[in-house]
Amino acid sequence: MRTSHKTSKRRMGREVRAAVWTARHPGSVLVPGAVTTSVLELGAVPTGGILGGTALAACGWYRAHPDSWDAYAAPYMRAFLRRWWHYLGWRWRDALLSCDLVATNRKTRELRVPRILKVRSYSPTVDTIHVRIVPGQHARQFEAKLPELADALKVERVAVERIKPQVIGLVVERSEPFTEVIDAPEMAFDPEVVDLAALYLGEDEFGNDWREPLLGQHLFIAGATGAGKNSIPLSLLRAMAPLIRDGLVRLWICDPKQLEFSQLAPVAHRYATDPDDCRDLVAEFVQDMEATQQGLAAEGQRGITPSPATPLNVLICDELGALLAYGDAAAARDLRKLLALVGSQGRATGHTMVGLVQEPTKDTVPVRDLFTIRICLRVTSAAHVDMVLGDTARLRGALADEIPNAQETAGIGYVIRQRSRVPMRVRAAYVDEAETAELVTFIGANAPGNSGLRVVS
Numbered sequence: 001m002r003t004s005h006k007t008s009k010r011r012m013g014r015e016v017r018a019a020v021w022t023a024r025h026p027g028s029v030l031v032p033g034a035v036t037t038s039v040l041e042l043g044a045v046p047t048g049g050i051l052g053g054t055a056l057a058a059c060g061w062y063r064a065h066p067d068s069w070d071a072y073a074a075p076y077m078r079a080f081l082r083r084w085w086h087y088l089g090w091r092w093r094d095a096l097l098s099c100d101l102v103a104t105n106r107k108t109r110e111l112r113v114p115r116i117l118k119v120r121s122y123s124p125t126v127d128t129i130h131v132r133i134v135p136g137q138h139a140r141q142f143e144a145k146l147p148e149l150a151d152a153l154k155v156e157r158v159a160v161e162r163i164k165p166q167v168i169g170l171v172v173e174r175s176e177p178f179t180e181v182i183d184a185p186e187m188a189f190d191p192e193v194v195d196l197a198a199l200y201l202g203e204d205e206f207g208n209d210w211r212e213p214l215l216g217q218h219l220f221i222a223g224a225t226g227a228g229k230n231s232i233p234l235s236l237l238r239a240m241a242p243l244i245r246d247g248l249v250r251l252w253i254c255d256p257k258q259l260e261f262s263q264l265a266p267v268a269h270r271y272a273t274d275p276d277d278c279r280d281l282v283a284e285f286v287q288d289m290e291a292t293q294q295g296l297a298a299e300g301q302r303g304i305t306p307s308p309a310t311p312l313n314v315l316i317c318d319e320l321g322a323l324l325a326y327g328d329a330a331a332a333r334d335l336r337k338l339l340a341l342v343g344s345q346g347r348a349t350g351h352t353m354v355g356l357v358q359e360p361t362k363d364t365v366p367v368r369d370l371f372t373i374r375i376c377l378r379v380t381s382a383a384h385v386d387m388v389l390g391d392t393a394r395l396r397g398a399l400a401d402e403i404p405n406a407q408e409t410a411g412i413g414y415v416i417r418q419r420s421r422v423p424m425r426v427r428a429a430y431v432d433e434a435e436t437a438e439l440v441t442f443i444g445a446n447a448p449g450n451s452g453l454r455v456v457s
């Protein structure tokens with residue numbers, strides 16, 4: 001006998017819904033229950049003493065050891081307070097209602113609201129919310145409503161990522177996380193402490209170190225005038241200063257602007273400013289790459305380990321637009337071909353390029369897609385964000401075109417987290433002229449006895 005499943009038009013009973021809510025939030029029963037039990041068993045005074053002692057111990061921890069408090073206790077306390085104040089049930093429901101991010105059961109007419117699973121607040125300014133969406137919804141629907149959702153929640157910015165089927169993550173930036181200039185990276189004296197897979201560049205919006213790999217990668221940095229582009233390669237160089245000093249890293253610099261990077265000319269393996277000279281420099285860079293390829297093939301190896309015999313070669317091209325689009329047409333055509341070879345073949349041989357540009361269009365930088373890591377600082381057009389970070393990056397929360405054009409925002413921008421593909425707000429450390437000069441002096445000090453500089457081991 002064949003039976004058909006029939007969906008009831010009745011809603012779940014209120015007492016059952018209350019029991020389900022209690023099961024999802026056991027602390028709402030356990031904590032008051034524990035306090036009540038203590039009062040009945042031990043009395044009000046001992047219970048008050050226990051609670052007061054706990055509060056006093058927490059205050060002592062807060063005052064005595066800020067590092068451990070901020071790392072372990074503060075995130076949980078912030079998450080609890082924000083979950084039950086800023087994202088309280090009716091506030092969360094009203095925010096989603098105003099953005100049309102809810103659904104209605106067609107039979108029972110019951111309102112179905114995406115449910116908050118957990119809140120994490122690792123940073124004082126950024127929350128991460130895991131949300132179970134209702135059947136029929138997708139992360140793309142939230143992507144399309146991020147500006148409206150940010151206004152409804154009264155926050156600066158919201159980004160979204162897909163965690164797993166029917167679960168999304170919302171990165172909520174409640175306020176500007178970067179209010180102070182970040183100091184330039186310290187220079188280690190011992191090359192063995194430098195990790196080319198995680199070079200320090202600054203901080204991310206969660207309060208963690210912002211690190212990027214350089215070995216086997218190509219970096220593309222886009223930003224308008226005054227956005228702070230140059231501090232990123234200078235931070236990279238300071239982070240790996242002992243490797244440059246000891247010959248494990250060689251610098252090749254194309255500097256048509258002849259300003260910030262001109263100080264590095266004495267310590268660069270090759271330095272050029274004229275477009276024709278830059279073309280010759282990159283041609284020599286490609287020749288070195290091809291020679292390394294032949295050496296690796298003869299030895300049956302697939303990659304290099306940086307050493308004085310096979311160093312990591314870093315090509316820094318400032319103002320790519322001046323080299324590839326605005327200057328001499330013949331030199332630009334040759335450079336485009338040479339840089340395309342580096343971008344497509346240089347990773348295994350330890351030939352890395354770092355490119356900086358103000359206008360990241362395909363007409364200006366036709367080799368843009370060959371860069372594996374892209375950083376977008378303040379730009380002048382919303383279209384530039386997707387050009388740098390990839391399609392829909394701005395839709396998913398990378399609002400680089402909305403960063404104010406002010407000196408205090410220099411170095412602030414976005415990168416794409418490789419695993420989740422979610423835009424992450426970052427700020428590069430600031431490297432001034434004195435710190436660049438210190439870098440040059442450090443690299444030139446080949447003798448370990450020259451330790452009068454500010455270095456760390």
